Amino acid sequence: MNNGWEAVIGLEIHAQLATRSKIFSGAPTAFGAEPNRQACLIDLGFPGVLPILNAKALRMAVMFGLAIGARIAPRSIFARKNYFYPDLPKGYQISQYELPVVEGGAIDIEIEDGSTRSIGITRAHLEEDAGKSLHDAFPGRTGIDLNRAGVPLLEIVSEPDMRSPAEAVAFMRSVHALVRHLGICDGNMQEGSFRCDANISVRRVGDERLGTRTELKNINSFRFVERAATGEIERQIDLLEGGGVVIQQTRLYDARSDTTRAMRSKEEANDYRYFPDPDLLPVRITPSDIDRIRAALPELPAARKKRLVDTYDLDEKDAGRLTTDPSVADYYEAILKAGRFQTGPAKLTANWILGELTAALHREDRDILDCPIPASSFATLIARIDDGTLSGKMAKTVFDAMWAGEGEPDDIIEARGLAQISDSNALEALADKVIEDYPEQVSQYLSGKEKVFGFLVGQVMKASRGQADPKRINEILRRKLSDASE
Amino acid sequence: MNMHTLSVRELGDALRRKEFSSVELTRHFLARIEQYDSEINAFITPTADIALAEAERADIRIREGDDSPLLGIPIAHKDIFCTQGVRTSCASKMLDRFVAPYDATVVERLRAAGAVMLGKTNMDEFAMGSSNQTSHYGAVSNPWDPTCVPGGSSGGSAAAVAAGLCPLATGTETGGSIRQPASLCGLTGLKPTYGRVSRFGMIAFASSLDQAGLMARSAEDIALSFAAMSGHDPKDSTSASEPVEDYPAALQGDLKGLRIGVVRDQFGAELDERIGSRVQEAISLLESLGAELCDIALPDCALSIPVYYVIAPAEASSNLSRFDGIRFGHRAQDPEDIEDLYMRSRSEGFGAEVKRRIMIGTYVLSAGYYDAYYLKAQQLRRRIADDFARAFEKVDILAGPTSPMTAFPIGEKMDDPVAMYLCDIYTSGINLAGIPALSVPAGFVDGLPIGLHLMGNHFSEGRLLKVAHHYQRSSDWHRRSPPAFA
Numbered sequence: 001m002n003n004g005w006e007a008v009i010g011l012e013i014h015a016q017l018a019t020r021s022k023i024f025s026g027a028p029t030a031f032g033a034e035p036n037r038q039a040c041l042i043d044l045g046f047p048g049v050l051p052i053l054n055a056k057a058l059r060m061a062v063m064f065g066l067a068i069g070a071r072i073a074p075r076s077i078f079a080r081k082n083y084f085y086p087d088l089p090k091g092y093q094i095s096q097y098e099l100p101v102v103e104g105g106a107i108d109i110e111i112e113d114g115s116t117r118s119i120g121i122t123r124a125h126l127e128e129d130a131g132k133s134l135h136d137a138f139p140g141r142t143g144i145d146l147n148r149a150g151v152p153l154l155e156i157v158s159e160p161d162m163r164s165p166a167e168a169v170a171f172m173r174s175v176h177a178l179v180r181h182l183g184i185c186d187g188n189m190q191e192g193s194f195r196c197d198a199n200i201s202v203r204r205v206g207d208e209r210l211g212t213r214t215e216l217k218n219i220n221s222f223r224f225v226e227r228a229a230t231g232e233i234e235r236q237i238d239l240l241e242g243g244g245v246v247i248q249q250t251r252l253y254d255a256r257s258d259t260t261r262a263m264r265s266k267e268e269a270n271d272y273r274y275f276p277d278p279d280l281l282p283v284r285i286t287p288s289d290i291d292r293i294r295a296a297l298p299e300l301p302a303a304r305k306k307r308l309v310d311t312y313d314l315d316e317k318d319a320g321r322l323t324t325d326p327s328v329a330d331y332y333e334a335i336l337k338a339g340r341f342q343t344g345p346a347k348l349t350a351n352w353i354l355g356e357l358t359a360a361l362h363r364e365d366r367d368i369l370d371c372p373i374p375a376s377s378f379a380t381l382i383a384r385i386d387d388g389t390l391s392g393k394m395a396k397t398v399f400d401a402m403w404a405g406e407g408e409p410d411d412i413i414e415a416r417g418l419a420q421i422s423d424s425n426a427l428e429a430l431a432d433k434v435i436e437d438y439p440e441q442v443s444q445y446l447s448g449k450e451k452v453f454g455f456l457v458g459q460v461m462k463a464s465r466g467q468a469d470p471k472r473i474n475e476i477l478r479r480k481l482s483d484a485s486e
Numbered sequence: 487m488n489m490h491t492l493s494v495r496e497l498g499d500a501l502r503r504k505e506f507s508s509v510e511l512t513r514h515f516l517a518r519i520e521q522y523d524s525e526i527n528a529f530i531t532p533t534a535d536i537a538l539a540e541a542e543r544a545d546i547r548i549r550e551g552d553d554s555p556l557l558g559i560p561i562a563h564k565d566i567f568c569t570q571g572v573r574t575s576c577a578s579k580m581l582d583r584f585v586a587p588y589d590a591t592v593v594e595r596l597r598a599a600g601a602v603m604l605g606k607t608n609m610d611e612f613a614m615g616s617s618n619q620t621s622h623y624g625a626v627s628n629p630w631d632p633t634c635v636p637g638g639s640s641g642g643s644a645a646a647v648a649a650g651l652c653p654l655a656t657g658t659e660t661g662g663s664i665r666q667p668a669s670l671c672g673l674t675g676l677k678p679t680y681g682r683v684s685r686f687g688m689i690a691f692a693s694s695l696d697q698a699g700l701m702a703r704s705a706e707d708i709a710l711s712f713a714a715m716s717g718h719d720p721k722d723s724t725s726a727s728e729p730v731e732d733y734p735a736a737l738q739g740d741l742k743g744l745r746i747g748v749v750r751d752q753f754g755a756e757l758d759e760r761i762g763s764r765v766q767e768a769i770s771l772l773e774s775l776g777a778e779l780c781d782i783a784l785p786d787c788a789l790s791i792p793v794y795y796v797i798a799p800a801e802a803s804s805n806l807s808r809f810d811g812i813r814f815g816h817r818a819q820d821p822e823d824i825e826d827l828y829m830r831s832r833s834e835g836f837g838a839e840v841k842r843r844i845m846i847g848t849y850v851l852s853a854g855y856y857d858a859y860y861l862k863a864q865q866l867r868r869r870i871a872d873d874f875a876r877a878f879e880k881v882d883i884l885a886g887p888t889s890p891m892t893a894f895p896i897g898e899k900m901d902d903p904v905a906m907y908l909c910d911i912y913t914s915g916i917n918l919a920g921i922p923a924l925s926v927p928a929g930f931v932d933g934l935p936i937g938l939h940l941m942g943n944h945f946s947e948g949r950l951l952k953v954a955h956h957y958q959r960s961s962d963w964h965r966r967s968p969p970a971f972a
Contacts, residue, residue, distance in 0.1 A: 044813055048687040082804050271852055275801075
């Protein structure tokens with residue numbers, strides 16, 4: 001790519017763990033409360049208060065480690081990262097430094113050509129989030145909202161294994177699907193529950209050494225990762241080709257202008273003076289803790305995808321799309337269960353979920369969890385398509401009615417008189433009538449003008465006022481015409 | 487009536503026999519504070535209203551037959567413990583107007599046990615000092631000689647008990663801050679095992695060393711009071727779950743066969759010979775009570791002061807970062823920007839010794855120095871702990887002098903921090919090892935008290951109190967009170 005240049009990308013993903021209370025206090029983590037209503041004395045860093053580790057957050061970190069085949073540290077340490085910032089109440093962030101809870105492991109991504117690549121995970125560690133500075137709330141002043149302070153984060157650090165912005169996006173998507181399947185993160189990117197920093201450098205293809213990297217901060221969507229990384233790679237290549245050098249620095253991505261700007265260089269970087277937090281004992285995780293957590297792990301996206309492919313003969317791509325979001329996969333499987341569907345209708349269901357349903361959800365910006373159509377109703381719709389009652393076009397009408405809240409598909413079919421005429425006698429009578437009414441076309445067909453067949457089908461369909469199953473008409477007409485030729 | 491000369495046990499008996507009420511007793515001490523505290527400056531904030539309200543409640547409980555040993559007994563708290571609704575200053579300008587919104591666990595437990603809070607006592611600023619001269623509220627005088635210091639950092643608590651302004655006071659230690667002032671003021675002072683007493687609500691100096699304890703006239707007084715404040719606290723991860731001993735019961739029996747190791751290295755050139763002789767006499771008295779003596783060497787313990795003055799400032803530099811002028815504490819007027827707000831708030835709010843230690847601590851944690859100082863100090867800390875562990879394989883307790891000197895004149899050592907730091911030469915190793923120790927009055931040199939230092943293995947508070955109690959049954963140094971405050 002890029003004139004003999006190669007990009008090297010590593011991501012640091014911050015996944016907010018889905019605990020009810022904060023990582024070191026009992027204050028709630030729910031999003032959207034009034035500023036500073038969800039910050040207790042511990043979150044505010046009041047004199048004399050002490051942190052107590054939330055055992056659920058620890059368990060979630062271990063779940064993640066087990067899911068990626070990582071080593072779970074039998075003893076891990078919380079460390080203080082010291083720096084002054086108004087939204088950092090204690091003047092230090094409790095994080096992990098030398099002994100993180102999760103080390104190693106890998107996550108597979110699917111790349112453009114359809115093959116998979118394994119991206120190494122350096123480490124994943126627990127830490128507390130900081131608060132938020134509100135620069136727009138008060139003219140000439142900065143407000144501080146500490147509701148986020150102490151919210152548990154799992155920082156997932158990848159190896160510099162990605163070679164293109166598309167791979168970075170694929171990695172972010174894989175991690176996103178994984179943490180959602182594990183139920184350890186809600187993955188909500190608008191609310192900041194899942195965000196990342198990207199470390200980016202470029203080098204000449206074939207060069208073993210890594211170039212000087214920059215760190216892009218504040219990336220909170222898949223699209224922005226791609227755009228920010230693409231822009232930064234171009235910036236670095238332009239710099240180097242123009243005889244310049246890349247300066248190691250932290251850059252902030254601004255989604256509105258789609259540009260990055262320098263925040264601080266290495267020289268200005270903080271010396272965080274990490275040291276083990278004496279308020280927290282080393283965290284010990286025994287082999288039996290690990291066994292217990294492993295036994296309770298849910299099915300992971302890769303395993304689920306494979307099962308869908310194996311059981312229902314779905315193609316890889318569809319199965320992959322269905323398992324990106326565990327709620328979608330759950331909904332899909334609930335339909336299969338309600339309809340007792342096997343291979344054929346299961347594939348049909350997949351098409352409907354990934355097509356009409358996804359489009360409808362997207363149009364109204366709704367999550368699958370607020371889908372207005374119960375899985376059992378959806379199963380009936382699929383069954384009616386499968387048994388020939390509904391044509392594809394009619395099914396779309398029924399779907400729209402269901403989406404609008406008009407109830408069960410059978411009721412909608414009846415109320416609107418939508419059922420296909422699949423009664424053979426009625427169809428045969430219609431076919432006989434058409435053969436009788438268009439003798440010229442029939443004889444043209446019989447003399448080899450295959451094209452005319454479509455006209456005859458169309459006439460039967462017209463006579464049925466669109467309610468006949470075209471497949472059935474085909475069958476009946478062919479049989480009758482071949483009878484006529486004998 | 488000389489209620490202020492009675493022991494905690496005698497006061498408790500008298501209260502239960504209705505010889506006087508807790509309200510009367512409390513008024514007596516409040517009157518003494520009113521009369522004498524201007525001479526010694528032991529209290530930063532007397533809390534007369536709270537004391538009388540608590541005394542009234544105690545009297546009701548006494549009438550109802552509650553016979554808790556601390557019920558109705560007045561107590562003073564070092565101003566390092568958060569007290570809800572009462573200024574908690576840590577003797578710093580930084581917190582001069584800080585009213586704590588919650589009670590420290592120690593305060594809460596002692597209140598629940600019926601103790602009556604007389605007020606908050608003076609101390610070295612943020613507990614950094616050995617003479618109580620670094621207090622924003624001025625130096626404290628030693629009741630035995632008002633021109634001399636009471637020791638520190640719990641100097642206010644020591645002076646208050648010695649002057650008969652309260653029968654009992656809480657103190658805290660990081661490197662000797664209970665035992666050294668107890669020694670200089672002729673009191674019994676217990677520094678418990680690290681983790682025995684909750685640190686929740688105790689404003690942190692050096693979290694891995696800080697521990698709350700008690701100062702009283704006798705070991706028996708401490709034995710009656712100590713259980714009420716100790717034990718596991720779910721709000722402090724470092725608090726021990728070890729069950730709390732029945733300390734009054736532990737006083738029973740005799741000292742026959744008790745193996746006492748005399749720490750020979752602590753009778754060196756830095757020790758005032760006359761103090762050495764008194765301590766030697768005290769140890770001989772223990773021998774005459776049935777104890778067996780031997781000499782013990784603690785070779786690595788000699789490094790305690792340098793090790794302590796790396797670790798304690800390192801932790802302090804981080805613990806004190808929360809005092810940034812943003813959420814509580816002193817805030818500079820009209821800051822230019824956030825940097826200016828931090829710099830001036832902290833420059834104005836902290837005193838010289840606190841700043842010195844923040845700078846030392848920041849330095850030893852900095853990139854490039856961490857290994858040479860902080861990490862090295864941690865390794866030596868383990869060796870010091872091993873010194874003690876080896877000693878306790880041979881003996882039950884260790885004995886030596888608490889302080890190399892008696893109380894020195896106010897004004898001395900303030901321009902020589904290293905000379906000041908050497909006040910804790912015998913005590914700081916105990917904090918580094920996390921073990922308990924006690925200072926017991928053992929005579930006078932030039933009219934100033936000296937202390938016998940008794941050191942035990944983890945959770946041997948009962949044994950230490952027993953040895954001290956038997957010593958005090960055969961001596962009367964602890965019954966002497968400074969004539970000016972009779």
